[in-house]
Amino acid sequence: MFKGRDVISILDFTKEDLITLFKEAREMEKYAKSRINILQGKVLALAFFEPSTRTMFSFQTAMLRLGGSVLVFSEVEKTSIAKGENLGDTIRMLDSYANAIVIRHRIEGAASYAAEIAESPVINAGDGTHHHPTQAMIDYYTIWREKGGIEGLTLGVLGDLKYGRAASSFILASTIFKPKKLYLISPQELRVKPEIREFLEEHNVKYVETQNLKEVLGGLDVLYVTRIQRERFPDLAEYEKVKGSYRVTSNILKYAKEDLMILHPLPRVEEISFDVDVTRYAYYFKQASYGVPVRMALLKLILSGD
Amino acid sequence: MFKGRDVISILDFTKEDLITLFKEAREMEKYAKSRINILQGKVLALAFFEPSTRTMFSFQTAMLRLGGSVLVFSEVEKTSIAKGENLGDTIRMLDSYANAIVIRHRIEGAASYAAEIAESPVINAGDGTHHHPTQAMIDYYTIWREKGGIEGLTLGVLGDLKYGRAASSFILASTIFKPKKLYLISPQELRVKPEIREFLEEHNVKYVETQNLKEVLGGLDVLYVTRIQRERFPDLAEYEKVKGSYRVTSNILKYAKEDLMILHPLPRVEEISFDVDVTRYAYYFKQASYGVPVRMALLKLILSGD
Amino acid sequence: MFKGRDVISILDFTKEDLITLFKEAREMEKYAKSRINILQGKVLALAFFEPSTRTMFSFQTAMLRLGGSVLVFSEVEKTSIAKGENLGDTIRMLDSYANAIVIRHRIEGAASYAAEIAESPVINAGDGTHHHPTQAMIDYYTIWREKGGIEGLTLGVLGDLKYGRAASSFILASTIFKPKKLYLISPQELRVKPEIREFLEEHNVKYVETQNLKEVLGGLDVLYVTRIQRERFPDLAEYEKVKGSYRVTSNILKYAKEDLMILHPLPRVEEISFDVDVTRYAYYFKQASYGVPVRMALLKLILSGD
Numbered sequence: 001m002f003k004g005r006d007v008i009s010i011l012d013f014t015k016e017d018l019i020t021l022f023k024e025a026r027e028m029e030k031y032a033k034s035r036i037n038i039l040q041g042k043v044l045a046l047a048f049f050e051p052s053t054r055t056m057f058s059f060q061t062a063m064l065r066l067g068g069s070v071l072v073f074s075e076v077e078k079t080s081i082a083k084g085e086n087l088g089d090t091i092r093m094l095d096s097y098a099n100a101i102v103i104r105h106r107i108e109g110a111a112s113y114a115a116e117i118a119e120s121p122v123i124n125a126g127d128g129t130h131h132h133p134t135q136a137m138i139d140y141y142t143i144w145r146e147k148g149g150i151e152g153l154t155l156g157v158l159g160d161l162k163y164g165r166a167a168s169s170f171i172l173a174s175t176i177f178k179p180k181k182l183y184l185i186s187p188q189e190l191r192v193k194p195e196i197r198e199f200l201e202e203h204n205v206k207y208v209e210t211q212n213l214k215e216v217l218g219g220l221d222v223l224y225v226t227r228i229q230r231e232r233f234p235d236l237a238e239y240e241k242v243k244g245s246y247r248v249t250s251n252i253l254k255y256a257k258e259d260l261m262i263l264h265p266l267p268r269v270e271e272i273s274f275d276v277d278v279t280r281y282a283y284y285f286k287q288a289s290y291g292v293p294v295r296m297a298l299l300k301l302i303l304s305g306d
Numbered sequence: 307m308f309k310g311r312d313v314i315s316i317l318d319f320t321k322e323d324l325i326t327l328f329k330e331a332r333e334m335e336k337y338a339k340s341r342i343n344i345l346q347g348k349v350l351a352l353a354f355f356e357p358s359t360r361t362m363f364s365f366q367t368a369m370l371r372l373g374g375s376v377l378v379f380s381e382v383e384k385t386s387i388a389k390g391e392n393l394g395d396t397i398r399m400l401d402s403y404a405n406a407i408v409i410r411h412r413i414e415g416a417a418s419y420a421a422e423i424a425e426s427p428v429i430n431a432g433d434g435t436h437h438h439p440t441q442a443m444i445d446y447y448t449i450w451r452e453k454g455g456i457e458g459l460t461l462g463v464l465g466d467l468k469y470g471r472a473a474s475s476f477i478l479a480s481t482i483f484k485p486k487k488l489y490l491i492s493p494q495e496l497r498v499k500p501e502i503r504e505f506l507e508e509h510n511v512k513y514v515e516t517q518n519l520k521e522v523l524g525g526l527d528v529l530y531v532t533r534i535q536r537e538r539f540p541d542l543a544e545y546e547k548v549k550g551s552y553r554v555t556s557n558i559l560k561y562a563k564e565d566l567m568i569l570h571p572l573p574r575v576e577e578i579s580f581d582v583d584v585t586r587y588a589y590y591f592k593q594a595s596y597g598v599p600v601r602m603a604l605l606k607l608i609l610s611g612d
Numbered sequence: 613m614f615k616g617r618d619v620i621s622i623l624d625f626t627k628e629d630l631i632t633l634f635k636e637a638r639e640m641e642k643y644a645k646s647r648i649n650i651l652q653g654k655v656l657a658l659a660f661f662e663p664s665t666r667t668m669f670s671f672q673t674a675m676l677r678l679g680g681s682v683l684v685f686s687e688v689e690k691t692s693i694a695k696g697e698n699l700g701d702t703i704r705m706l707d708s709y710a711n712a713i714v715i716r717h718r719i720e721g722a723a724s725y726a727a728e729i730a731e732s733p734v735i736n737a738g739d740g741t742h743h744h745p746t747q748a749m750i751d752y753y754t755i756w757r758e759k760g761g762i763e764g765l766t767l768g769v770l771g772d773l774k775y776g777r778a779a780s781s782f783i784l785a786s787t788i789f790k791p792k793k794l795y796l797i798s799p800q801e802l803r804v805k806p807e808i809r810e811f812l813e814e815h816n817v818k819y820v821e822t823q824n825l826k827e828v829l830g831g832l833d834v835l836y837v838t839r840i841q842r843e844r845f846p847d848l849a850e851y852e853k854v855k856g857s858y859r860v861t862s863n864i865l866k867y868a869k870e871d872l873m874i875l876h877p878l879p880r881v882e883e884i885s886f887d888v889d890v891t892r893y894a895y896y897f898k899q900a901s902y903g904v905p906v907r908m909a910l911l912k913l914i915l916s917g918d
Binding site (some may be wrong): 033034035041054057058060061064065144266268285288289291292 | 651653655681683685701702704705706708709710712730
């Protein structure tokens with residue numbers, strides 16, 4: 001059910017699909033620091049029209065660990081794109097060289113446009129403020145792997161829920177996994193878009209919007225933290241006023257459940273203070289390291305012959 | 307006849323050499339999306355002092371498909387070059403690391419200078435407005451492969467014939483393959499240089515210069531389109547006046563032979579309109595995809611031991 | 613004694629360690645242009661927060677020749693670092709992907725900080741004006757390999773002995789190899805730091821400081837030349853006055869011993885004139901080419917299982 005498939009949105013996948021992926025990823029953990037020669041001779045093109053160290057390196061490592069190779073297309077300004085080549089022609093080029101294409105682009109819909117053009121499978125590694133499906137796979141894999149499942153849990157998502165790509169994908173994916181409850185924690189200015197609220201309602205996800213982390217923290221099993229960018233605030237004074245309330249510190253964690261799991265797509269800036277790193281709540285480095293086995297599993301399922 | 311050889315100009319090769327290369331390339335097409343382990347353990351240095359996505363990726367893919375590896379040297383400003391290292395020392399360095407060197411440089415003669423210094427074979431991937439021999443190999447391979455030969459054909463070359471590197475290499479290579487006739491189609495300002503006209507005459511290539519595409523289109527078997535850069539015109543008004551006449555649209559193709567083949571070294575900007583992509587005339591994406599097997603063939607012939 | 617070890621300073625190693633490394637490097641010379649599959653499946657992260665073509669390519673080539681792969685992290689401005697990610701988080705990321713990390717950073721102590729965080733071995737490829745241990749390994753390997761030993765030799769180090777990272781590492785390493793005598797040749801402004809003089813004294817290295825190359829040249833077996841950067845002089849007129857005296861030309865070499873060996877970490881700018889390249893004294897290109905076997909040996913000793 002994965003072979004040759006495009007990966008554009010997390011919503012293209014059923015819960016069954018994702019559990020298959022998760023089981024494969026758990027298997028791949030064994031090889032994430034060594035090698036399994038499943039994709040020898042295969043080439044993966046990494047087309048990064050926006051920079052992203054982590055996502056790029058974790059795809060690259062995944063491909064290398066599977067015995068394959070990569071073509072890294074990431075120097076936007078210095079290439080034909082700058083000379084004015086259109087996205088379609090660039091994708092056609094990569095399509096004729098590689099066996100699959102990973103694309104990251106600042107424009108929404110770019111990945112799905114690329115998938116229309118390319119014969120090879122296309123994997124969306126982030127398009128505009130839209131989708132970042134492999135990030136959501138890693139996020140939910142971390143919960144599934146560490147908590148044994150998702151259904152009975154209360155999840156919180158903190159930060160920029162309006163423009164944040166990782167947060168959006170995480171929230172959308174909740175409609176697949178149906179947590180017990182979903183708290184959407186953000187400043188008024190950065191609430192989820194109305195269409196996402198509607199989507200949650202259609203899919204019977206029980207969600208609560210709030211501006212107050214402290215109030216809801218005690219009920220959470222998982223807190224997914226994302227960054228709030230200063231640039232999103234029309235009024236900087238407003239930003240300065242609210243930013244402290246959305247910062248996770250060891251101090252506020254006094255209100256947390258004992259087995260609270262804190263996730264973050266990384267990189268983080270100030271939204272999680274360093275003293276949290278050494279607490280039992282910090283799962284974000286582990287989550288980051290799961291990037292490799294989850295992407296290995298995905299590439300294996302999409303690209304390996306049988 | 308290829309082993310250990312430098313590739314500086316297309317004119318270094320005889321017709322027999324190139325037909326050998328073409329036959330090897332046709333064989334390599336089988337492996338262009340998978341792998342053949344002929345150059346395992348070999349390292350190819352890609353020294354790009356000018357950016358070029360397509361040429362670089364197609365060499366890189368070719369080397370990976372042959373089982374080898376690449377060193378990519380492409381970030382001119384950030385490296386020793388910026389600190390003032392001279393080209394010779396950089397070439398010596400790459401020579402001591404790699405088994406062969408591909409070089410692209412904005413200065414004419416750079417590749418031939420590199421070849422003097424390096425013990426390893428050097429392949430010119432474009433020097434100034436001068437040569438781009440592997441592009442010419444791909445161009446003529448496409449014609450040979452798709453038309454079954456070149457001798458009896460009428461070829462047209464459209465665009466900037468004065469400064470365009472790919473156009474120059476294509477025109478020079480006509481002296482090897484001797485087409486029936488060669489039309490040189492360009493604005494007055496961008497005619498081929500006198501020394502190239504002389505060279506064609508010396509080699510008995512029948513050529514006609516014209517500024518009018520429409521008039522000659524009906525007689526062409528192959529139309530090689532290249533870009534006209536606005537910057538080449540001292541007078542922008544002049545550019546605006548002529549540019550439409552050198553644009554290939556599905557409209558003008560009403561005057562074309564049924565089996566006209568349109569080629570382009572890519573990237574294209576406006577010189578071929580998108581509606582041409584879906585016509586039977588468009589061979590430029592296929593031509594681009596031949597970049598991998600042709601370069602595989604070249605690398606195999608130059609680098610493989612026997 | 614190397615397995616799993618961090619490489620932060622040349623002083624972490626005993627003479628016995630280094631001779632073991634040198635013997636391994638001499639063995640690796642056989643494979644420096646071909647391949648030996650010792651590290652197949654291993655991934656080396658190259659974390660270059662400062663650009664360095666030579667060091668990066670020579671590590672990359674070494675890893676490829678050993679059958680391994682690399683992740684190149686070198687585009688400082690375009691990545692999360694620019695978004696403000698801290699060094700610790702970046703190292704944690706690379707640590708979770710790779711089997712070892714090579715780091716170059718403009719801040720002193722960065723490599724040793726990275727080694728504290730990472731579980732994988734960390735190799736310092738230059739931190740600030742501080743250490744560059746693998747360069748020193750290559751420098752002394754070249755002397756050992758070409759002269760058969762170091763003990764009885766008179767060495768000279770020329771250039772910026774105050775801020776030059778390669779020069780510092782070379783001078784510090786003299787305490788391990790105990791040459792007969794060490795001449796420190798530099799303008800007054802760029803003398804070695806007092807703590808390095810003290811260190812030499814503690815370790816009984818016989819050294820002489822001088823500003824005059826010509827006077828001491830005749831007694832040298834090895835002259836290690838480094839660059840003097842204009843920027844180091846508060847007074848440009850002063851720089852212009854002295855620079856000629858620290859330039860090695862074929863003219864000044866009339867005063868040299870017949871078997872003088874000139875080394876340079878490269879890239880060079882004007883401090884060795886091109887006419888020296890063709891003299892018998894020039895060993896710097898050979899020295900550069902030893903970068904691959906020495907780094908192969910180091911990676912093999914640190915990473916290969918037994």
